[in-house]
Amino acid sequence: MPRISEFKPNYMANDIGLIIAGLMKRKRITPQDMASRLGITRQALNWKLNNSSFSYFDVIRLFHELELSDEEILRYVKY
Numbered sequence: 001m002p003r004i005s006e007f008k009p010n011y012m013a014n015d016i017g018l019i020i021a022g023l024m025k026r027k028r029i030t031p032q033d034m035a036s037r038l039g040i041t042r043q044a045l046n047w048k049l050n051n052s053s054f055s056y057f058d059v060i061r062l063f064h065e066l067e068l069s070d071e072e073i074l075r076y077v078k079y
Contacts, residue, residue, distance in 0.1 A: 016059065017052040019076055023066050037065050 024034055035045040038061060048054055054062070063073050 014052050016054055017049040020054075020059075020062055020066075021049050023068070023076075027066055029066070034062075034065060038062070 024031070031045050031049075032042050035042045038045065038058075048058070059077075063076075068076075
C-alpha cells in the first residue's frame with residue numbers, strides 16, 4: 001500500500017530505526033561500536049533499532065555520534 005503524505009510524521013517515527021541503521025552501515029559503524037559509544041549493550045541498541053524506540057535525546061546523541069552535519073540532520077527529521 002502506498003504511503004500517504006499526511007501520515008508522513010507517523011512514517012518518520014516508525015522508520016527512525018531503519019534510518020539510523022542505514023547511517024551506521026554507511027559510516028561503517030558496527031552495532032557493538034555504537035552501543036559502547038552510547039553506554040548501552042548491543043542487545044539494547046538492536047532492540048531500539050528494531051522497535052524504533054528512541055527518545056528525543058537518544059536520537060540527538062546518535063546523530064552526534066554519527067557526526068552528521070546540520071543539513072543532514074534536517075534532511076532526516078524534516079517532514
